[in-house]
Amino acid sequence: MNQKADTPERAAERRQLDHTLERIEANLAELEGRLADYAEDIQAQKEYLWTSRDEMDHIEKISARESIEQAVMTGDNALARRRKLEKLRHSPYFGRFDFARGGKAEPVYIGIHHFHDDLAGVSRVHDWRAPIASLFYDYETGPATYESPEGPVAGEISLKRQFRIKGGEIELMIDSAVHVVDEVLQEELSRASDEGMKNIVATIQRDQNAIIRNDEAQALVIQGVAGSGKTSIALHRIAYLLYRFKDSLSSEDILIISPNQVFSDYIANVLPELGEETVNQVGMEELADELLDGQYRFESFFEQTTALLEKDDEAMKARLRYKASPDFLTELDRYAGHVEANRFAAEDLWIARRLVPAWLLEEVFRKHRHLPTNERLKQVSWEIERKIGNQYNYDLEPEERKQLKAAVKTMLRQATLRETYKGFYDWLGRPELFRTASRGRLEYADVFPLIYLKMRLEGVRSRWREVKHLLIDEMQDYTPVQYAVIGRLFSCKKTILGDAFQSVNPYSASKAEEIRRVLRQSSCVTLNKSYRSSLEITRFAQRISPNPELEAIERHGEEPAVLKARTRKAELATIGELARDFAASEHNTLGIVCKTQKQARKVFEALESGEHGDFERLQLLGETSSAFGQGIVVCTAHMAKGLEFDRVIVPEVTAKNYATDMERNLLYVACTRAMHRLALTHAGPLTSFLDSA
Ligand SMILES: Nc1ncnc2c1ncn2[C@@H]1O[C@H](COP(=O)(O)OP(=O)(O)OP(=O)(O)O)[C@@H](O)[C@H]1O
Numbered sequence: 001m002n003q004k005a006d007t008p009e010r011a012a013e014r015r016q017l018d019h020t021l022e023r024i025e026a027n028l029a030e031l032e033g034r035l036a037d038y039a040e041d042i043q044a045q046k047e048y049l050w051t052s053r054d055e056m057d058h059i060e061k062i063s064a065r066e067s068i069e070q071a072v073m074t075g076d077n078a079l080a081r082r083r084k085l086e087k088l089r090h091s092p093y094f095g096r097f098d099f100a101r102g103g104k105a106e107p108v109y110i111g112i113h114h115f116h117d118d119l120a121g122v123s124r125v126h127d128w129r130a131p132i133a134s135l136f137y138d139y140e141t142g143p144a145t146y147e148s149p150e151g152p153v154a155g156e157i158s159l160k161r162q163f164r165i166k167g168g169e170i171e172l173m174i175d176s177a178v179h180v181v182d183e184v185l186q187e188e189l190s191r192a193s194d195e196g197m198k199n200i201v202a203t204i205q206r207d208q209n210a211i212i213r214n215d216e217a218q219a220l221v222i223q224g225v226a227g228s229g230k231t232s233i234a235l236h237r238i239a240y241l242l243y244r245f246k247d248s249l250s251s252e253d254i255l256i257i258s259p260n261q262v263f264s265d266y267i268a269n270v271l272p273e274l275g276e277e278t279v280n281q282v283g284m285e286e287l288a289d290e291l292l293d294g295q296y297r298f299e300s301f302f303e304q305t306t307a308l309l310e311k312d313d314e315a316m317k318a319r320l321r322y323k324a325s326p327d328f329l330t331e332l333d334r335y336a337g338h339v340e341a342n343r344f345a346a347e348d349l350w351i352a353r354r355l356v357p358a359w360l361l362e363e364v365f366r367k368h369r370h371l372p373t374n375e376r377l378k379q380v381s382w383e384i385e386r387k388i389g390n391q392y393n394y395d396l397e398p399e400e401r402k403q404l405k406a407a408v409k410t411m412l413r414q415a416t417l418r419e420t421y422k423g424f425y426d427w428l429g430r431p432e433l434f435r436t437a438s439r440g441r442l443e444y445a446d447v448f449p450l451i452y453l454k455m456r457l458e459g460v461r462s463r464w465r466e467v468k469h470l471l472i473d474e475m476q477d478y479t480p481v482q483y484a485v486i487g488r489l490f491s492c493k494k495t496i497l498g499d500a501f502q503s504v505n506p507y508s509a510s511k512a513e514e515i516r517r518v519l520r521q522s523s524c525v526t527l528n529k530s531y532r533s534s535l536e537i538t539r540f541a542q543r544i545s546p547n548p549e550l551e552a553i554e555r556h557g558e559e560p561a562v563l564k565a566r567t568r569k570a571e572l573a574t575i576g577e578l579a580r581d582f583a584a585s586e587h588n589t590l591g592i593v594c595k596t597q598k599q600a601r602k603v604f605e606a607l608e609s610g611e612h613g614d615f616e617r618l619q620l621l622g623e624t625s626s627a628f629g630q631g632i633v634v635c636t637a638h639m640a641k642g643l644e645f646d647r648v649i650v651p652e653v654t655a656k657n658y659a660t661d662m663e664r665n666l667l668y669v670a671c672t673r674a675m676h677r678l679a680l681t682h683a684g685p686l687t688s689f690l691d692s693a
Contacts, residue, residue: 010173013163020092020109020124021168023117028085030119031078038075042068084113084275091165093125094202095136099144101155110136112201113275128201129243136160137209140176162202189531189555193589193646193675196269196628200232211525212237215244219522221475222497223512225550226541226672227532230497231642234471235267237495239274241469251277253468257284257486259477260302261626263642282464284478291451291460291485296418298442301477302623305505305638308662309596319433320507323445324479326517332449332481335424336456340369343413343457351407352400354392356384361411372459377412381405418442420457421450445508448482455488462489470494474641476503478510483518494519501545502669504638506662529553532644536560537671537678544689545668560671560678562653562690571683575603575649576612578679579632582647583615587677591645592634593670595657597622603651604634637666640673648674651681658687 006014049056049064056064093111100106108126110133115125126133131148135157138144145154162184164172174183185203204212211233214220224230238254251271256279258264264281271278285300299307307316322328346361364383368376381404385396396404415423425434437443442450454460470490472478475498478486486494496515503509516522528549530538534557542550565571575592582590592607594600604620606612617631621639628643650670658667667689671678680690 009175010170013161013170013173017092017165017168017170020115021089023120023124024085024089024092024115026119027117028082028089031082031085035075035078035082038071038078042071042075045071085115087275088113088115088125090167093165094163096159096161096163097136097139097157098159099132099135099155099157101153105156105158107159108132108135112199112273127243128204129240134209134213137204138206164202185531185553186555189553190676192587193630193644195630196266197232197235199270199273200229200236201274204233204236205229205529207525207527207529208233208236211527212240215241217493217523219494219496219519221512221515221519221522221524222495222527223524224497224499224527225530225547226499226502226668227530227538227644228499228527229531230499230527231267231473232270233527234473234495234497235270236274238279238469238471239271239276242276249468251279253466254279254471255464255467255469255490256281256471256473257287259283259474259641260623260639262621262628262639263473265626266628266643284482285447287464288447288451291462291489292447292454293461296442296447296450297440298447299437299444300623301444301505302638303437304444304508306597308505308507310598315432316435317507319435319443320445320505322433323449323481324508324510326480326514328449329452329480329484329518331428332424332452333456335427336453338427339420339423339453339457345411345413347411349404349407351384351388351404352394352396354388354394356388360384360387361408370459372461373412373457375459377405377408381408384408417450417454417458421446421453424449424453445479448479448485451485452481452488455485460489464489468492472496472498474498474502475515476500476509476511477505479508480510480514480518483510483515487519494522496522501547501665502641502672503665504641504662504669506665532675533672533678534558534676537674537676540678541668541671544671545664557676560674560680562686563679563681564686565681565683568683571651571681572603572606573612574681575651576607578647578649578681579607579615580613582632583613585647587646588630589645590632590647590649591640591643591673592632592649592651593637593640593673594634594651595637595663595666597636599652599657600634600636607632607634637670641669644673644675646675647677647679649679649681653680653682653687653690654684655687656684658689663687664689 045064045068049068053061088111092115093109095110096107098105098107109124110128111125112128114123114127114130116123131146134146135144139157141157141160143154144157145152160176162174162176163170164184172184172187188203208229211220211222222230242249242251258281260283268278344362344365346358346365348358349356349361361380361384364380365376368379371379385401385404389395422434425431434446435443451460467490469492472494475496500509500511512524516524529551531553534555535552536557536559538552540560563574565574579590592603594603600620607615607618615632617629619629619631619633621633621635633645648670650667653667658664
């Protein structure tokens with residue numbers, strides 16, 4: 001039933017919607033009144049506190065302040081409810097199903113937020129995260145069961161209906177008896193992109209729902225093909241967990257490790273749209289810098305990838321490959337054990353003419369291996385002093401205490417962390433595997449191994465220790481050592497997602513299985529259905545990096561175009577033409593995705609020069625960019641990871657520019673960013689990756 005004509009069902013739904021909207025308005029009006037009362041009350045209490053402050057004693061003042069705080073909190077809750085009701089006013093729900101538990105079927109409406117009609121004392125719309133709402137995502141008509149806090153509830157769904165309601169009007173209404181590869185989803189996917197990532201509550205698919213609502217896995221590893229909704233699902237999962245565990249989990253307890261600032265900005269809107277606060281986000285490099293107390297300068301992941309693309313340095317590749325291998329972690333562990341066993345050369349010690357045997361010093365030192373080195377030495381001295389006290393019934397004089405501390409300190413074989421780390425490669429008999437990057441910095445591949453060693457030998461400080469749920473996106477770009485550090489640092493639950501086919505740096509990439517080996521107690525799920533791109537674009541990208549498991553959504557668009565130009569200048573003119581065509585279209589975002597930053601800069605400069613037209617919203621993304629915007633975005637495939645655009649242009653798809661496996665991956669990432677249109681340009685022999693495309 002799709003027709004706009006006013007069928008009896010549609011008319012009934014229209015009445016239902018009007019009624020719901022009236023009830024929302026009534027609740028809002030009542031809330032406005034209460035808010036005004038709260039404001040007045042708070043003001044009056046403040047005035048009273050101020051004018052009576054001289055007559056009040058300390059206890060009375062505290063109690064008056066507490067009463068004001070309480071009133072402010074009540075007011076804040078009312079404000080939050082108002083925000084939700086105002087949102088519901090535009091679109092109170094997107095789904096309905098009629099569910100019978102034995103008796104008569106009752107309609108259940110599902111929306112982005114719960115709407116409890118406080119004035120009538122009834123729930124009119126259920127939050128999409130409520131237990132009963134899972135029926136909407138998991139079943140069509142027929143027998144159905146959901147898990148309530150009291151146990152499973154079985155019944156029968158007799159009707160399932162989807163809506164698109166905007167500005168209080170029903171734009172679309174569809175009954176679905178069969179599975180939801182439906183028109184609503186198709187419509188959602190064919191629309192032009194938004195400012196950033198959007199919520200997908202109305203069209204979450206069954207397998208996606210299972211991931212969102214999985215609240216058991218200690219570490220959930222999601223391997224999903226490009227455009228399978230991994231990032232969207234991960235964010236909806238966070239919103240779900242915040243709802244499900246609202247008494248013990250708040251947005252401050254959640255941390256996202258995100259690939260870069262632009263990505264952080266791109267996803268920043270999803271949680272607020274779902275009615276939750278934004279959560280903390282940190283980049284791997286920022287995390288590394290914190291764990292190293294800002295004491296080491298190091299190359300960035302972006303620089304490492306750029307160096308790999310710009311220099312064909314076999315020795316560097318060998319270093320990266322080794323440091324990303326599971327073997328490396330095993331060896332590093334052995335080395336840490338070796339250093340630990342040999343770093344404290346205990347000797348018999350005479351203090352105040354009393355003997356402290358070497359074995360005792362050794363034993364006490366071992367016992368405190370979890371402490372940072374300085375703390376540990378302090379602890380050894382203190383404990384030995386206590387033992388002298390007990391054993392010999394003698395309290396050390398200040399001078400003797402100093403001697404003890406100095407003697408314990410000299411037993412430690414002092415070496416800086418960097419020296420100890422460098423020593424690993426000598427110990428291994430492969431000193432060539434340690435190289436310094438430009439300006440004396442550490443190579444990026446050495447940063448996390450160094451942190452790992454620090455964790456094992458000295459301990460680290462981190463402001464993230466209290467995190468209760470960790471989300472890691474683009475998991476394929478992190479090595480086993482990085483996961484080992486993460487595993488030690490975060491004992492909380494984790495959601496880890498990515499796609500092995502989209503590694504921008506294959507020399508240090510991880511697959512789901514490898515991650516699982518490092519992070520114990522993890523479970524793995526796979527998503528093979530791709531939603532982002534039209535069927536034509538997905539098929540085209542599949543020829544670059546075939547994945548037989550991938551299932552493309554049946555949504556049609558234009559065939560991707562491979563455009564040959566005679567010269568480089570002519571190629572830039574073609575890009576200019578495509579950009580002008582975009583600017584005149586209904587689309588909002590165009591990504592021009594290049595292989596390297598240098599290439600991106602050239603295209604950007606050509607478009608900025610005005611020679612090819614006047615482009616209002618034109619942006620070049622670099623390593624330090626922090627915002628994702630609409631218009632034309634010129635960037636590298638590395639930066640484009642995780643993002644999507646209505647249209648994508650991939651310049652310089654020549655045999656020279658796209659030749660290695662790494663370049664094949666980058667080309668794949670670039671093409672899979674396109675939702676509706678894709679064009680590739682070249683002024684030289686075409687890359688063989690597109691031969692069959
Ligand atoms: N169930 C769904 N309903 C509507 N849209 C969906 C659904 N699942 C995914 N999408 C859309 O598909 C696109 C890709 O989603 P997302 O970016 O989360 O995928 P991804 O797997 O993280 O992609 P990639 O790995 O390629 O970066 C987004 O536009 C998202 O809104």
